[in-house]
Amino acid sequence: MIRSAAALLAFLAALPAAAQIYNWKDKDGRAVYSDLPPPSGEVKVLQPGRTPPPAVPANGAAPPSAGTASDTAKPKSVADxxxxxxxxxxxxxxxxAKAEKEAATETExxxxxxxxxxxxSALQSGQRVARPNAAGEREFLDDAARAQxxxxxxxxxxxxxP
Structure with missing residues (x-):
């Protein structure tokens, strides 16, 4: 019981370290950091432990590193x-399916x-050839019908x- 509780506590303590941090600018131009992505707009995903979020100057201006190449190389989300x-x-x-259809067409x-x-070959060999007529009776082909x-x-x- 104590072991499972300790394992659960260790697992829960490690969860925040694995979370992604999202960085974006709100409508007033202020930098916003959150563990939830914004509903729309350009967002930068920060990996925890790799790069700390840049400090926002007191005047509210964007930090000098905003808009760098790391914005274009965003990792893809699981949904993407x-x-x-x-x-x-x-x-x-x-x-x-297209290849199978083409193969079936070729076989046919x-x-x-x-x-x-x-x-x-049977018509040209000279043997007698019969076919059913409209009444379902056997009808032998004469020379003209055979040629036709x-x-x-x-x-x-x-x-x-071919």
Whole structure:
């Protein structure tokens, strides 16, 4: 019991040291330091223990170091990193879905080409070819219908197959 209480006390004592400190200017131009970020505007995140906040002169003017390069190199917040991660995952998922769709389209095209070439080969071989008519009965192709079907298949092959 005492050990867990001591561990809890040590943990709670270390929490303020891990908190971020935000620095920004309010509407009157005064420097404000807080552990909560401002609702809007430019903010500078200070890491505790690294750099103490600059002293504000008595006249309320901004310290000479305000607006340095450290303002542009702000670390990203957890929400920003999470948003970027989600955007990357969405983009990757879209890319993968597009690649899968293209692969499926290519497979279907290859299947169509193989089937059309097979049918054309059967028509050109001279064997009898039948197809169902409107009444569902078997109808054998005569030479004119065979030539017309072969021309149609050849056109499909030329148009869709490499």
């Amino acid at each position: 990193r999470d948003l970027e991660f989600r955007q990357r995952r969405t983009a990757e998922a879209e890319t993968q 095209r290859e299947r169509f080409c193989q089937q059309a070439r097979s049918q054309l 079907e072969a021309a149609r298949l050849q056109q499909q092959i030329d148009q869709h197959c």
